[in-house]
Amino acid sequence: xxxxQYKALFLSESREYLRSIAxxxxxxxxxxxxxxxxxxxxxxxxxxxxxxxxxxxxDVVVVAHSMxxxxxxxxxxxxxxxxxxxxxxxxxVDLIDALLKDVEEERPSSVPTDGYPARLAAYVPPPExxxxxxxxxPEVSSPAAEPAPAVESAQAAESxxxxxxxxxxxxxxxxxxxxxxxxxxxxxxHLINLTGELVTNKQRLLSIGRDLASPALNDxxxxxxxxxxxxxxxxxxxxxxxxxAISDRFQRSVRAVAKKSGxxxxxxxxxxxxxxxxxxxxxxxxxxxxxxRNAVDHGIEDGEERERAGKPARGLVKLSVSRDxxxxxxxxxxxxxxxxxxxxxxxxxxxxxxxxxxGELLSPRQALMLSCIPGFSTAKEVTDISGRGVGMDAVNAAxxxxxxxxxxxxxxxxxxxxxLKLPLTIAIIHAxxxxxxxxxxxxPVNAVQRTVELSRRQIETVGKRQMxxxxxxxxxxxxxxxxxxxxxxxxxxxxxxxxxxxxxxxRVGMVVDxxxxxxxxxxxxxxxxxxxxxxxxGGATLGDGEIVTILDISELL
Numbered sequence: 001x002x003x004x005q006y007k008a009l010f011l012s013e014s015r016e017y018l019r020s021i022a023x024x025x026x027x028x029x030x031x032x033x034x035x036x037x038x039x040x041x042x043x044x045x046x047x048x049x050x051x052x053x054x055x056x057x058x059d060v061v062v063v064a065h066s067m068x069x070x071x072x073x074x075x076x077x078x079x080x081x082x083x084x085x086x087x088x089x090x091x092x093v094d095l096i097d098a099l100l101k102d103v104e105e106e107r108p109s110s111v112p113t114d115g116y117p118a119r120l121a122a123y124v125p126p127p128e129x130x131x132x133x134x135x136x137x138p139e140v141s142s143p144a145a146e147p148a149p150a151v152e153s154a155q156a157a158e159s160x161x162x163x164x165x166x167x168x169x170x171x172x173x174x175x176x177x178x179x180x181x182x183x184x185x186x187x188x189x190h191l192i193n194l195t196g197e198l199v200t201n202k203q204r205l206l207s208i209g210r211d212l213a214s215p216a217l218n219d220x221x222x223x224x225x226x227x228x229x230x231x232x233x234x235x236x237x238x239x240x241x242x243x244x245a246i247s248d249r250f251q252r253s254v255r256a257v258a259k260k261s262g263x264x265x266x267x268x269x270x271x272x273x274x275x276x277x278x279x280x281x282x283x284x285x286x287x288x289x290x291x292x293r294n295a296v297d298h299g300i301e302d303g304e305e306r307e308r309a310g311k312p313a314r315g316l317v318k319l320s321v322s323r324d325x326x327x328x329x330x331x332x333x334x335x336x337x338x339x340x341x342x343x344x345x346x347x348x349x350x351x352x353x354x355x356x357x358x359g360e361l362l363s364p365r366q367a368l369m370l371s372c373i374p375g376f377s378t379a380k381e382v383t384d385i386s387g388r389g390v391g392m393d394a395v396n397a398a399x400x401x402x403x404x405x406x407x408x409x410x411x412x413x414x415x416x417x418x419x420l421k422l423p424l425t426i427a428i429i430h431a432x433x434x435x436x437x438x439x440x441x442x443x444p445v446n447a448v449q450r451t452v453e454l455s456r457r458q459i460e461t462v463g464k465r466q467m468x469x470x471x472x473x474x475x476x477x478x479x480x481x482x483x484x485x486x487x488x489x490x491x492x493x494x495x496x497x498x499x500x501x502x503x504x505x506x507r508v509g510m511v512v513d514x515x516x517x518x519x520x521x522x523x524x525x526x527x528x529x530x531x532x533x534x535x536x537x538g539g540a541t542l543g544d545g546e547i548v549t550i551l552d553i554s555e556l557l
Contacts, residue, residue, distance in 0.1 A: 010055050011104055014096070017048045019248045021067075022093045025086050026251045032081045041089070042071040048096070059109050060099050066117035067092045084125055090252070092116065185278065188239050192427045195235050196522030198228055199428055203519065203543030232428060240275030240424075243321045246285050247272050253289050254317060257296040264303060264314035265296055271321030276328055280402055280422055284330075287395040291332045291418055292317065294392070299336035299416055309413060311335065323424075327446075330420040339410040341367035348376060357463065361474060366506050368408040372396040400554035401537065403429065403444050405502070421446075429523055431540075431550060432499060433516035437486035442521060442540060442550045449500040449507065451515055456494045468509060475500065480510045483556060489513040503557040510553070523550060 021044045024037045031037070045068035052060035067089055073079040098111045202225055209218045251267055258265040276284075300306075300315035307313055320331045341364040348354045348370045354362075362370075370376055374393040399406045404422035423429065423446060431442035432451070458468050459477065466477040477498070481488050489511070498511045521540035526549075530536060535556030539549050 006055065007103070010051060011100055014048060014051060014060075014100055017044050017051075018093050018097055018100075020044055021048075022090060022248060022252070025089050025093075026255070028081050029083070029086055038071070038075050038081065042068060042075050045071055057099070057103060059111070059113055060096055060103075062117060063092050063095050063099070063113055066120045070120045070123065079123075080125060082125055084123065088120055088123060092120075188235075188278070191235050192239060195228075195232050196428055196524075199232070199520055199522045200541050200543070202228055204545070205543070207543040236277065236424065237275075239278050241278050241281050242272065243274050243276060243281070244272035246281055246288075247319070249285065250288060250292055250319060254292055254296055257293050261297050262302065263296065263300055265300065266314050266316050268316070268318040269320075270318070274321045274323050274328065276422070277424060277427070279427065280328075280424075283398065283402055284422075287398045287420075288319070288330070288332070290391055290395050292319065295332060295334040295336065295416070299334040299338075301337050305337075326424045328420075328422045328424060330422065332418045333415065335415040338412040338415050339368055339371070339408075340412045341410075344368060344370045348373065351376065362506070363473075365407075365409070368410055369506070371408065372406065397555060400447075400552060403446050403537075405446070427523060429521055429550075430518055431521050433519055433542075433548065434480070434499070434512040435514035435516055436481045436484055436512050437489070439484075439486070440516065440542075440546065440548050441484075442519070442548050443499065443501070443553055444537070444550065445518060447501050447553050449502065451497070451499045452509065454496045454498055454509070454511075456491075456496065459496075470500065470507070470509075473507065475507050475509050477509045477511060478557075480512050483510075501553050503554060508557065521548075521550070 021041060024041045024044065028034060028037045028041070045064050049061055049064035049068055052058075052064060070079070070085065070088060074081050074085060079085065095111055095113055095116060099109060099113075102109050102111065202221065205217075205221045205224070209221050247269055250269070254265055254267045295317050296315075300317070301309070301311075303313035306315065316333075316335045318331075318333045320329075320333070322329045322331075341362075344367045345354075345359040345362060349356050349359050353370070353373050353376060359367075372392045372395070376393075396406050399420055399422070402422055404420055407419045407421070408416065409419070410416040423444075430445045432445055432448050433440055433442050452470070454468055459466050460468065462474070467474045468477060469475070479488055496511050497513070497515045498509045499515070500507055500509050502508065519542065521542075523538040523540060526533075526536055526539055530539075535552050537550045537552040537555075539547055541547055
């Protein structure tokens, strides 16, 4: 019997089982006696073995079978669940994941698995160390290897359903011919592209309606706009994926860094069910991993230092996801040593990144954002893991490319909070259109704090810079025309139109020739060679057919 037609389904379901197994492993490290999680782990390995056997993928069967046998010993009480068992099981997850990649690429197995079953069969836990007198939960240990796709939160094990449990619930609640279907991502991309083209065509109809001054046409276009908005919302719901689709690797990352740096870490994750656009989600993995690794390696003190400061020896790192209308808020919080704003300013001045005069003008919040300048770091020792400020410029740039913002709050001795604010989708955006010389260009509204019409009398010169006062803060003025290499605008009436944005933690006023108002735009990727031009985030077509570029202001500045 030809089983190749079932390969895609096998790969998808097997990866669901791997994610569930890894989640249960980490959950059990927090509650080793949780019977439900132990049983779920055993069932997961058993089901994975059965699926692989039916598809005749022998190497996967061998690894899954050895994991099942190890969990049978735990389930029967012959072996306590500890860090050693967790390490072996997570190693098995990584092995099977690598084997699945070979299956997917239709190539011979390149993963050596010979020694793995024997190590599991012969595993004996090391003698227990004398426990400290503490009410704290067990240490979150980690494998020495770098994390691979796996697991996330140390939440209660019963809250993480196995695939079999999901299937049973779906059978009970869904009608006979209803339920969930699998759809290729290419089809979802095609749907959002069609919806985006309709948005562009709607703008064209609105333009025609204004020219014809036809009430009947305007009413029809208005009704079409409502239906299009509803269609867009539904298409976006289909494209949404829960945050847990990527969060599996964050617990592994925290676990690995904690073990490598010899620290006790308790990791919490909330909001794993929050949905994000697939395009946003895929690009969040590296930035979040970097922030979390920084928090563990550089933010959290070692146990002795924490105890001297009156803190529990075990540090806390918390990843929270929430939604506010069409915005996603992701917060990484640690209770470590925090950052001192004045120390940040002193380090930046010492490195020549800012002048002492500029440092005096920075607020504490702006001082903390200095960590996002390339080459900035206050770490006493740069390790092979991370260091606060090492690579934060890349993190900030990645978030800006998604149309989001990064903010830092910190209190010395109490910890640091890094907040990411992201759009729900990056395909259809609201943008501010501006005129700069002969061209129109667009700036995503989430990069625009406000628009201002400034009188020349409100401009003051400080050193070589022109500034103006806004909310009791001195804001530097820049010309977007000059940044783009265009002729400077002329303002015979003495009024300068501008928008206020943020660059490296500091607000900046960008002067333009004219502010043309907000538009809903369908973002299209730029082809070569424009895709390599700094500061261009994409292009869009207006209702009258005019093509405009969408600027990435943070990269441009």
